[in-house]
Amino acid sequence: MDWQTVLASRSGRMKASEIRELLKLLDRPEVLSFAGGIPDPALFPADAFRSAMAEALSGPAAGAALQYSVSEGHRPLRDWLAGRMVALGIPCDADNILITSGSQQALDYLGKLLLDPGDTMLLAWPTYLGALGAFNAYEPRFDRFDPTGNRPASDYTEAAGGRVKALYLTPDFANPTGETLTRAQREAALDLADALNIAVIEDAAYQVLRYDGDPVPPVLALEIARKGGIEDCRTLYCGSFSKSLSPGLRVGWICAAKPVISRLVLMKQAADLHSPTLNQIATDRVARAEFDAHTARIRAAYRARRDAMLAALSRYMPAGVRWTRPEGGMFVWLTLPDGLDGADLLARSLATEKVAFVPGRAFFADGSNGNTLRLSFSCADEAMIDEGMKRLGRLLRSA
Numbered sequence: 337m338d339w340q341t342v343l344a345s346r347s348g349r350m351k352a353s354e355i356r357e358l359l360k361l362l363d364r365p366e367v368l369s370f371a372g373g374i375p376d377p378a379l380f381p382a383d384a385f386r387s388a389m390a391e392a393l394s395g396p397a398a399g400a401a402l403q404y405s406v407s408e409g410h411r412p413l414r415d416w417l418a419g420r421m422v423a424l425g426i427p428c429d430a431d432n433i434l435i436t437s438g439s440q441q442a443l444d445y446l447g448k449l450l451l452d453p454g455d456t457m458l459l460a461w462p463t464y465l466g467a468l469g470a471f472n473a474y475e476p477r478f479d480r481f482d483p484t485g486n487r488p489a490s491d492y493t494e495a496a497g498g499r500v501k502a503l504y505l506t507p508d509f510a511n512p513t514g515e516t517l518t519r520a521q522r523e524a525a526l527d528l529a530d531a532l533n534i535a536v537i538e539d540a541a542y543q544v545l546r547y548d549g550d551p552v553p554p555v556l557a558l559e560i561a562r563k564g565g566i567e568d569c570r571t572l573y574c575g576s577f578s579k580s581l582s583p584g585l586r587v588g589w590i591c592a593a594k595p596v597i598s599r600l601v602l603m604k605q606a607a608d609l610h611s612p613t614l615n616q617i618a619t620d621r622v623a624r625a626e627f628d629a630h631t632a633r634i635r636a637a638y639r640a641r642r643d644a645m646l647a648a649l650s651r652y653m654p655a656g657v658r659w660t661r662p663e664g665g666m667f668v669w670l671t672l673p674d675g676l677d678g679a680d681l682l683a684r685s686l687a688t689e690k691v692a693f694v695p696g697r698a699f700f701a702d703g704s705n706g707n708t709l710r711l712s713f714s715c716a717d718e719a720m721i722d723e724g725m726k727r728l729g730r731l732l733r734s735a
């Protein structure tokens with residue numbers, strides 16, 4: 337079979353990055369890995385999910401838990417989420433919420449909803465790799481969003497035949513930088529979106545993982561404060577239980593104006609009918625029983641690891657290396673002197689120091705900024721962090 341003759345042109349844009357290939361080599365036990373950006377499985381609320389699932393599968397309720405369900409998502413979970421959104425300064429109800437299979441599916445659907453080939457998506461530079469991948473399938477061009485507000489709206493031009501459609505942001509503890517947008521930067525993003533008449537995709541995947549500093553209102557809350565209500569807003573808020581309860585259950589949500597949610601419900605119906613019923617029921621039960629207590633526990637654990645990593649970086653990094661100081665999330669982002677390349681360093685590290693990280697280039701839509709790398713502290717204990725940063729410091733000094 338000559339597949340090239342039948343493949344859609346968009347499939348040619350889907351490429352496994354070199355880095356993903358390299359990351360497959362990191363599972364070796366002798367490697368201290370700070371590469372994977374995943375929650376620590378030791379912190380999952382496994383007992384709570386075990387009893388929630390057992391209850392959902394007991395007696396007559398089992399029929400509903402194993403049955404098809406509505407595309408909008410499990411109503412009690414949508415009600416609970418609406419209550420959380422209200423507490424974040426986003427007055428809304430369950431009809432403003434669609435349950436998705438992780439926020440990754442939300443990004444895919446929003447790409448599908450908004451982008452025609454040749455349209456422009458504005459993004460932070462660097463941006464979450466999975467967002468680049470999700471949007472890329474819809475054949476956009478990417479342009480750099482300048483959060484300082486110094487780039488005037490008239491400077492964000494489209495390619496011939498396309499238009500600027502959306503601005504994608506991770507306002508809290510972004511992947512890969514760990515950085516948070518200030519209130520003024522969020523307001524500037526809204527000013528830009530209003531001036532260009534485009535959608536804002538707010539990716540709140542890490543929002544509950546704040547370790548210190550004052551919370552900044554979500555972009556959607558700031559927009560509601562300007563416009564009076566969610567139905568007049570252009571912001572599409574993507575939430576996730578992956579970093580709070582469990583990524584494996586694949587439960588996320590989109591919160592937005594009802595006309596957008598209605599279209600997305602049709603999209604979900606066509607794509608996968610609904611997210612797994614049992615996972616939604618169990619997530620609802622666990623969230624109601626212990627979301628606040630559980631997230632307080634994991635914040636304490638991750639905060640200690642973040643502190644250990646920042647302390648170890650100060651101790652071991654040679655002059656000329658800069659890094660972010662995240663107030664939450666899972667990542668610290670390093671900028672190395674010009675001329676050093678993260679991918680070369682990783683190859684060298686695997687041969688010598690055996691410490692792993694993600695080279696930063698993959699997070700830039702234009703493949704620039706090779707002198708950067710991402711470290712994750714989420715799955716490492718404090719001793720491993722100290723040893724890992726000592727090795728990384730040696731590697732960078734020798735480079």
Ligand code: PMP
Pocket residue numbers: 373437438439440441464466506510511539541575576577578583587588
């Ligand atoms: N957004 C960001 C910024 C992420 O880092 C991730 C996962 N690493 C996701 C979205 C997707 O997460 P999920 O689909 O598990 O909700």
